[in-house]
Structure formats: structure tokens, C-alpha cells
Amino acid sequence: MSSVRTLLIAGAVALLLAIAPMPAEYYKALRFFVCGICTFAAYVSLREQSMLAFPFLLAGMIFNPIVKVQMDREIWILADLVVAAGFLATVRLAPRLDAAKVVTIPVSSGATPEAQPVELSS
Template sequence: MPRNNMILIPIPLLVLAVFPMPYSFYGVLRAIVFMAACTMSEQHYRKMKDWNGLALAYACAALLFNPIVPAGLSRASWFIFDIGAAALFYYSWTQSGKTGASPTTIENPVRSDDPPADA
């Protein structure tokens, strides 16, 4: 199954965030990570039909990186959260290539009334 490469978009931005950047970069970063985390949380919730660990982790990341009410944390705290969020997105990307491991993996179900492939 192909991997969902859209998950990779926030990773380099989160890694860049550990370096001194203009303030506008962090605003854009918050918006991108917020949207990606909301999407991933919703997809994991829909797949499992319940709040599993990854759905909750992405929901927490969305709250932390929300652009409307920014969290006022120290630079050292943001370093940890930036790296942690990048690791979370990377983990989901590595799992998206495995069959049935990610809600972003689209599977073709085989119905019982379908003729065999070799017929």
C-alpha cells in the first residue's frame, strides 16, 4: 500500500522551528500543524470508531498548536513539543505504509459476490 506523503508536510517545519526564526514563521507553523493534527485525529477516530492513543495525541497536538489561542510556553518547552510532534507525524507516516495500520490507507474491499480475479 502506498504511504500517505501528506503527513510529511509538518515534519520539516517542526524541525526548523527549533532554530531561531521570524515570528511570522511560527504563526504559519501553528496553522499548518493545527490543520494536519485535526485531520489526523479525525481520521484515526473514524478508523477505530473510538478515541485511541493516536487520535488523542493528535487532538492534544491540535490544541497545543492552535493558531487562535497560542500557548505561551518557554523556548525550551517548545523545543520538546516541536520534536515530539515531528516524531508523531513521522510515526504515522511509517505506519501508513503497512496494511490496515493507518486510517489514511485506502483499501479495496473484496465482496463475496465479486468474481475471482483469475476467472
């Protein structure tokens, strides 16, 4: 998850910079960058069977550069802040989330009489 952490930090910085007035090209590039980060982070989260994939997919849809979401500047600033905070929270909490994975306990392989299949006569 270390490569994802680096990308999330870079994405958070880029999103925080977007709060300041920037040229239109910056915001176009930001959409590609954030959408790419979200897609990669969602892929890694799904591979690790983490529920973090869903917020990443939602953020990726908002910052999608192909099917653009149109919002006012104030709403974009709020979205930038929320997604940047989510990226940084993921960086901070990811080690704890990895350690908190559910431990499965193996069950004995012997079948009980109740669990055996029953043949139906026709």
C-alpha cells in the same frame, strides 16, 4: 491514509525547521499548519476507528493558533521534536496499524434460552 501521510511528513519537516531561529511569522503560520494537520489526521483516525485520534487532538490543542499556549523557547523546541517524531512514527507505522485491525467473528443468529427476554408480570 496517503494524503494524511504526505501532510504528516510536511508537518514534521516544518516542525524540525522551527528549531532553528525563524521570524515570528513562521511560528504563527506553523501553528495554523500543524493544528490543521492534526485536526485532519484526527478526523481520519476517528473515521478509521483508530486510537491515534487522541494524540493528534492533543498536539492540535498545543499548536492551536486561536487559544495560544504560551511556553518558553526550550519547551517549544521539545514540543516540536516530540510532535515531529510522532508524525514520522505514524507515517512509518500506519501500514502496520491498518493491517492489525481486529477481526470480528460472526456469532450465530440463533438465540439461546438464556438470552431470550423475560416478560415481567405486574
